[in-house]
Amino acid sequence: MSDLRGARILLGVSGGIAAYKAALLARLLVGAGATVDPVLTRGARHFVGAATFEGITGRHVRDEVWQDIPDETHVALGRAADVAVVYPATANVLAKLAGGHADDLLTTTLLAATCPLVVAPAMHTEMWEHAATRRNAAVLRERGVDVLGPAVGPLMGGDAGAGRLVEPDEAYARIVAHLQATRSRRDDLAGRRVLVTAGGTREPIDPVRFLGNRSSGKMGFAVAAAAAARGAKVDLVAAPSSLATPPGVERHDVTTALEMRDAVLARVDAVDVVVKAAAVADFRPAQAAASKLKKAAGAPRLELVPNPDILAELGARKAGGGLRALLVGFAAETDDVEAYGRDKLARKNADLLVVNDVGAADAGFGVDTNRVVILGRDGSRVEVALAAKTMVADRILDEVAARLRQG
Known part of the structure; x- marks a missing residue:
């Protein structure tokens, strides 16, 4: 049992047969010393009464926006929480959270909360597998919400499948992990300058065509956002991307590998950390056509020349004492992922190398989740499960911050 004294948890409970498990979760949290503020939807009260949660938590249960306003408004509840959890989260609650709706106390409170949010879906398999529900879950993950589960197992009505609420001890462990991470990360990069590259470069063939790759920039943008949230001054060198610039981040847009190299080298001497998350094209056409190539002229013959290896160039400078920054590289692989990663770590002289399998459907390019292995030049290995x-960005920065503290 972890020591959660001083922690304040917002426990949202929505309507479903699994709502009784929320009382068990509340008991675990209170037993560890946390203050738990229960917020029930109207549906939840059909399954578990307010008296149960008041007895366990010693806190008044709220379920209406207009209730007990002099004591504590929904805004105050949201701001006070160190972690918020919705356990269980119905398909309807997922939809409302994804859409930014605020039509009851729970959704209104969560819209005002700035702390980590964990949602644990619970519903019938058909509801969970519906395209709308899966999209809502993906939207929440993209915003940084921790979608926990659902598990696979027996469901109400005698059937079984995906949609079962994760057990209270699993939800408890995830809440503890968020609390510990939040406590250790607060301003741990304050006073540091971080340079991040993101997205896939484009190498022009003619004015309308280019050589490129499938990188969306989501991983690099997530690293930039997380570094800024932890107090760093962040420069983001971004290849073409429709992603919004994270708060507190200074963005520098580039298109080609050569432009990215110039932008990085212009800033690298002033930073403490370089995170090379961009997917930089290895080759470019030797010469781009001045006007659009016509199909009638036949297939063009492209002569390709190598692009500069920015990570290798920085690694060489680091080896020669010309770069003081901590150097973090990425390796997007599809086969023998970790072996290639270790080889790249050594060849590029990086301090850390983040390896991921971009061939996996739920990780890599264009999706909101990733699973990685973080390899260190010191022989360390940190595996980050699908999240x-x-x-994932915060776990990478955990390793960065630890090394900066070591000097």
Whole structure:
């Protein structure tokens, strides 16, 4: 049992047969010393009464926006929480959270909360597998919400499948992990300058065509956002991307590998950390056509020349004492992922190398989740299981911050 004294948890409970498990979760949290504020939807009260949660938590249960306003408004509840959890989260609650709705106390409170949010879906398999529900879950993950589960197992009505609420001890462990991470990360990069590259470069063939790759930039943007949230001054060198610039981040847009190299080298001497998350094209056409190539002229013959290896160039400078920054590289692989990663770590002289399998459907390019292995030049190995890229970004920065503290 962890020591959660001083922690304040917002426990949202929505309507479903699994709502009784929320009382067990509340008991675990209170037993560890946390203050738990229960917020029930109207549906939840059909399954578990307010008296149960008041007895366990010693806190008044709220379920209406207009209730007890002089004591504590929904805004105050949201701001006070160190972690918020919705356990269980119905398909309807997922939809409302994804859409930013605020039509009851729970959704209104969560819209005002700035702390980590964990949602644990619970519903019938058909509801969980519906395209709308899966999209809502993906939207929440993209925003950094930790979608926990659902598990696979027996469901109400005698059937079984995906949609079962994760057990209270699993939800408890995830809440503890968020609390510990939040406590250790607060301003741990304050006073540091971080340079991040993101996205896939484009090498022009003619004015309308280019050589490129499938990188969306989501991982790099997540790293930039997380670094800024932890107090760093962040420069983001971004290849073409429709992603919004994270708060507190200074963005520098580039298109080609050569432009990215110039932008990085212009800033690298002033930073403490370089995170090379961009997917930089290895080759470019030797010469781009001045006007659009016509199909009638036949297939063009492209002569390709190598692009500069920015990570290798920085690694060489570091080896020669010309770069003081901590150097973090990425390796997007599809086969023998970790072996290639270790080889790249050594060849590029990086301090850390983040390896991921971009051939996996739920990780890599264009999706909101990732699973990675973080390899260190010191021989360390940290495996990060499938999680939102925002969470993966923080785990990468945990390793960065630890090394900066070591000097």
